[in-house]
Amino acid sequence: MKFEEKTLKSEYVYNGKVLDIKRDEVLISNGHKSVREVVEHSGGVVILAVQNDEVLTVEQFRYPLKKTSIELPAGKLEKNENPDDAAKRELQEETGYIANKWDSLGYIYTTPGFCDEKLYLYLAQDLEFVKEKPDEDEILQAKKTPIKDIYNMIHSGMINDSKTICTIFRAGKYLND
Amino acid sequence: MKFEEKTLKSEYVYNGKVLDIKRDEVLISNGHKSVREVVEHSGGVVILAVQNDEVLTVEQFRYPLKKTSIELPAGKLEKNENPDDAAKRELQEETGYIANKWDSLGYIYTTPGFCDEKLYLYLAQDLEFVKEKPDEDEILQAKKTPIKDIYNMIHSGMINDSKTICTIFRAGKYLND
Numbered sequence: 001m002k003f004e005e006k007t008l009k010s011e012y013v014y015n016g017k018v019l020d021i022k023r024d025e026v027l028i029s030n031g032h033k034s035v036r037e038v039v040e041h042s043g044g045v046v047i048l049a050v051q052n053d054e055v056l057t058v059e060q061f062r063y064p065l066k067k068t069s070i071e072l073p074a075g076k077l078e079k080n081e082n083p084d085d086a087a088k089r090e091l092q093e094e095t096g097y098i099a100n101k102w103d104s105l106g107y108i109y110t111t112p113g114f115c116d117e118k119l120y121l122y123l124a125q126d127l128e129f130v131k132e133k134p135d136e137d138e139i140l141q142a143k144k145t146p147i148k149d150i151y152n153m154i155h156s157g158m159i160n161d162s163k164t165i166c167t168i169f170r171a172g173k174y175l176n177d
Numbered sequence: 178m179k180f181e182e183k184t185l186k187s188e189y190v191y192n193g194k195v196l197d198i199k200r201d202e203v204l205i206s207n208g209h210k211s212v213r214e215v216v217e218h219s220g221g222v223v224i225l226a227v228q229n230d231e232v233l234t235v236e237q238f239r240y241p242l243k244k245t246s247i248e249l250p251a252g253k254l255e256k257n258e259n260p261d262d263a264a265k266r267e268l269q270e271e272t273g274y275i276a277n278k279w280d281s282l283g284y285i286y287t288t289p290g291f292c293d294e295k296l297y298l299y300l301a302q303d304l305e306f307v308k309e310k311p312d313e314d315e316i317l318q319a320k321k322t323p324i325k326d327i328y329n330m331i332h333s334g335m336i337n338d339s340k341t342i343c344t345i346f347r348a349g350k351y352l353n354d
Contacts, residue, residue, distance in 0.1 A: 003238035003245050003316055014191045014198055016214045018291055021191055034314035036240040037193045039216055061180035062289040063213040068180050069289055106334040111287040111294060112239040112246055114195055137211035139180055157283040162339040169346045
């Protein structure tokens with residue numbers, strides 16, 4: 001296969017809390033050797049929860065950016081967790097809502113050059129407020145934002161989170177109904 | 178500030194070729210302590226090069242995914258490189274084209290929960306074919322794809338790369354002109 005890269009040697013250089021790092025030597029099909037660093041991540045879910053032309057958003061401090069970010073509710077898969085279950089869990093944890101209607105919006109790779117993180121995207125509708133169950137090590141501010149404001153926030157650069165933008169894109173055909 | 182996380186201790190656990198990893202202990206504003214692992218990346222550029230309702234795409238093997246991926250031309254910033262210059266360099270390296278008209282489409286964070294990677298997005302128009310300058314350790318297949326096919330490929334799940342989807346979204350108002 002023309003594009004393949006064959007692993008010559010593979011070594012874990014870090015085993016962490018939410019990520020592991022591998023440093024592999026590879027043989028490229030043009031005959032060159034190279035090094036590939038790979039961040040291994042459990043993957044996660046992103047939820048676009050919509051009611052009456054409003055979307056649930058969460059604002060939280062993103063430590064790598066040293067600032068807050070406005071995003072859709074999202075979270076990591078727990079060990080052996082099914083993405084559908086994770087989506088229900090994360091929506092309630094972060095916003096207090098459950099949804100009675102769920103649709104898949106496929107998946108994305110956040111940054112496939114060096115990381116295997118795969119995020120499953122969902123559209124959640126027919127919402128009911130139950131109760132938030134926030135994680136001890138996250139502080140979030142959930143709110144409802146009109147869909148048309150979300151589009152403006154993406155185009156104006158107020159929303160710069162890739163998973164949020166991708167989920168809104170994939171939901172386009174549902175949102176325009 | 179309500180959302181802040183204060184760094185109590187910071188330690189590099191890996192210094193690599195394209196990424197470094199920090200493992201920090203933080204104090205969250207609710208009084209809890211936690212660990213934040215941060216992947217530090219130089220950032221990069223993504224280019225939507227359009228001519229006659231066709232877009233330049235590149236297909237390449239993505240080692241972390243162990244498969245090929247269809248994406249827009251993109252690449253890492255070199256040390257001290259200006260993003261505008263990187264965009265011109267990467268477009269020619271990967272596709273052989275130069276562009277006489279450039280517009281900024283802002284930036285995105287690919288995965289802000291654990292990584293600082295920031296990608297600058299560009300719209301490139303008025304294209305001229307010059308000559309490819311491929312990197313020794315990348316094998317790419319560049320081609321022209323009709324814009325309407327790109328939209329279908331995103332919605333059908335043939336394109337799952339977040340930077341590609343975000344760039345097409347941000348360019349929407351230009352592409353519909």
